[in-house]
Amino acid sequence: MNHASLYHRASAVQRRDAKQIFEEFYDVMQWRRDGGDKIIDVGSGSGNVLMENIYPLFPPNFDEVMSTDCSEKMVEFARKNYGETERAIFEVLDIACKEIPEHLNGRFDHVLSFYCLHWVQDQRLALENMNKLLRVDGGDILLAFLATNPIYDVYLTLAEREKWRCYMKDTMKFISPLHLSDDPGAEFKKLLEETGYEDIAVQIREEVFIYEGTQK
Ligand SMILES: C[S@@+](CC[C@H](N)C(=O)[O-])C[C@H]1O[C@@H](n2cnc3c(N)ncnc32)[C@H](O)[C@@H]1O
Numbered sequence: 001m002n003h004a005s006l007y008h009r010a011s012a013v014q015r016r017d018a019k020q021i022f023e024e025f026y027d028v029m030q031w032r033r034d035g036g037d038k039i040i041d042v043g044s045g046s047g048n049v050l051m052e053n054i055y056p057l058f059p060p061n062f063d064e065v066m067s068t069d070c071s072e073k074m075v076e077f078a079r080k081n082y083g084e085t086e087r088a089i090f091e092v093l094d095i096a097c098k099e100i101p102e103h104l105n106g107r108f109d110h111v112l113s114f115y116c117l118h119w120v121q122d123q124r125l126a127l128e129n130m131n132k133l134l135r136v137d138g139g140d141i142l143l144a145f146l147a148t149n150p151i152y153d154v155y156l157t158l159a160e161r162e163k164w165r166c167y168m169k170d171t172m173k174f175i176s177p178l179h180l181s182d183d184p185g186a187e188f189k190k191l192l193e194e195t196g197y198e199d200i201a202v203q204i205r206e207e208v209f210i211y212e213g214t215q216k
Pocket residue numbers: 001011014015018042043044045046049068069070071074093094095096113114115116119120
């Protein structure tokens with residue numbers, strides 16, 4: 001997850017899902033009547049999904065989009081490839097940081113995040129921080145991430161096997177915090193309520209993606 005150019009080439013599932021979800025929820029999002037929306041994307045990775053698949057769908061008169069990631073390498077890669085894009089800015093941001101940088105507090109109308117939150121073990125802190133990014137009188141967040149995935153069971157199985165155990169010391173860091181939940185939808189909804197969100201919709205969807213070949 002830290003090799004930007006590889007991720008850039010092998011993110012077909014993320015492209016499909018981010019676009020589909022953004023299109024589906026576009027009309028529910030509270031776009032400003034006067035245009036001028038400020039948007040932040042959390043965990044943009046190499047930037048390709050945001051810049052190539054989501055950016056073209058923004059209202060034409062939006063004000064700015066900030067692409068962020070906790071990985072400096074990812075942000076550097078995104079800036080190098082998309083730095084010339086109009087109204088786009090790039091910053092390093094760990095969404096589970098202790099304190100949101102002052103200049104980002106209350107700055108945005110919309111927080112987006114695709115395929116990132118399953119990497120964040122402290123989701124409560126991440127949601128609190130996302131709330132701080134929003135303007136004080138409202139705004140919205142649109143999140144899509146893995147509640148669970150069969151690969152997580154593979155990690156857990158490997159971690160128990162004598163042969164592989166020594167390589168699997170930090171397994172839980174790579175598993176979505178909701179993977180072992182009996183009711184991930186209810187659990188995440190509760191977390192959203194406790195971190196100050198209103199008008200919440202949480203959906204658990206079962207998705208299948210067929211890769212084009214073994215190389216992918
Ligand atoms: C699977 S990639 C998703 C990239 C992009 N959003 C997409 O849909 O293709 C997950 C990204 O989340 C970033 N990430 C993980 N933990 C994060 C955190 N605490 N704060 C910000 N970004 C984080 C990783 O560095 C990685 O680039």
